[in-house]
Amino acid sequence: MKIAISYPPIVNKDGQKAMVSQNRNVQFFKKPTYLLPVVQGQAATWLKNLGYDVLWDDGNSQLKTFDQWYQDLLNWAPDVVVFESTTPVMKFYWQLINKLKSDRPNCIAIMTGYHSMRKPEETLQMSATDIVLRSNHIDFVLRKLIPYIDEHSNWRDECPIEGLMIRRDEKDFYDSGNFKQIEPLDLSPDVDRDLVQWKNYAYENGNYLQTPGTYATSVVRDCMFGKCTFCRYNGPDLTFSVRSVQKSLDEYQRLVEDYGAREIFDDSGVWYRGQEAREFAKGIIDRGLHKKDCYFGFNTRFGYLDEETVALLAKANFRFVLIGLEASDEETLARLNKGYGVGDAEQNLKIYTKHGLFPHLTIMVGYYWQTQKQLDQTVKTVQNLMFKGLARTLQVTLCTPLDFTPYHQECIDNKVLLAEDYDDFDMSKLIVKTPLPHDAYYAAIRQIYGIAFNPRFVARQLNFLSLQNKSDWQFLFTYGTRAVRRVRQHVFNLTKHEGKPVNT
């Protein structure tokens, strides 16, 4: 069988391309960031290892136009095409699948992703999709499903694999029940870097201090905390799975020594903590990987890394730490179930920067309860942290109720959700009623991004750079140039609806 794991190029009316970004939601960017879809990469690798003919078909990272991408896919004549859904592009995917099924009726269309897995009937009703995966463990499910389809012509009627919704005919859908939440991640192979053409993702990514960079196979799938109300990795049907330290270290060694990676980022919802984090750092040092001119980075939470662990990570050449500072007032942190207090953030950041890590803050504004006082407090806190040098870079997003998260449900229950059209969930504008005019939140975004151009911040950064060695200078210059470009782009994206009337 021939299986394509496909990401079509999707371009909006502003000429921006759809990119899977934060929380695996889609945002549109003019200058794209190419994120390697790790779990899909593992699925592709596993299927290839089983002997299937696999096409890694990412039209975005391969710089194809839609027409080129589609024609190439048809020419390859796949038996199965696997897509990944997210809310703002659902309608696009439904149309695409209908077109594909019209052009190749026998091709099996499989939809994966955090939108359709929570509402599988919708995708089967709205399109000619054959199968929707209810599981986020796409690799484990496809590893069972594809051989089953290959060996059973009656797979629509008899498939015993859990976590699927299968089309039997136009209106008859078979639900095989909830999926297995915890999988032994060590059984899933490391991403085949050649198969996914890893260099296509090695340069344009804001999480890299230096290039070529790459994403590691995640050590934690989803999030071990999993309680933040706005986050996709939250729900009664979701938990987390863990990969062993040693298996991951083996992959890091290969990436550094065989592929020449100079930055490895782990995009697990939250990376290891405690004993596992220390064991990992020691492993990097024991293998000498900390002396190979490669930086390492990960996502974490405030409250997870103590000073002993941070010191060890820094020694092992960890640098980029991406961390959510969703707000700076106790009420918002409590309502978001963040699990830490306002004071904890600064205390943790002091430890990170003391040992030389580069904290990158992700901030959100536009909660449906956010008052001017709370908004001001967030802006002031972020300015304070940046001016003090307790964080190096930042990113601001509009809090968008990602579908089927507790925050989304709250917005519905409180009748504050303004958008029904899935296209509006692309994080480019506020789609909830707020106590302040929406423009107040857009203005706050400008203020926060404005920090990057504040002389006080620039002076602090230059002072920081002067303490770095030559290689860090070089890479931070490159990084800085790209950062300014990204800031401009984010400001454009997040404020393009400024001044426009809000449909209430």
Add this chain to the structure above:
Amino acid sequence: MEVRDLSESTYVIRLERDGFSFKPGQCVNLGLKGSGINREYSTYSGVDDPYLEFLIKEVKAGTVSPGLRKAEPGSEVELHGPYGSFFIDPEKIKSSQFVFIGTGTGIAPFHSFVLSYPNLDYQIINGIREVSEQHDYQDYDPSRIACCVSRKKWDGFNGRVSDYLKQMEISLDKVYYLCGNQGMIHDTYDILRQAGVSGDKIFTEAFF
């Protein structure tokens, strides 16, 4: 605040309730005041108890659990929460039969369930390494708890919870709650699914 030692490795920390409300089975983040570091722990006490309790295994190389154990009576801890959806739908309490499968301190949320819902129709399968880890068993109906001891021989069942499950009759009508380490949950899930239990009747809470 006070600490009750249960064994060399395990203790219960009791905190003033102070109006804190939660659903049995939910967890909180606990940490030493001012430390900036915290960890998640499931509720152990009942929903109507005048205090809050958490069953904690001390991780010797850890940061939070050894510190909390040393905390003096009257000192303060930081608590955030409650969080999570590992609780029982109140509408199903009277109409469903439950099987709670937990290893080690993974019995904590089930302890909270049992104390909170006196008429609950439940069965607990508790996996521990040795008999000394039968913590607060007096709080459970003896006919409703099965203990699986994996390391030291005793008069009861010797083996893991997965071994126990393989030799018991698995009902397809009951609702299964699993709490503990990843390996146990993975193995147990497979056994239940192979027996024909729907994935929609299995709920999990995994420890890191």
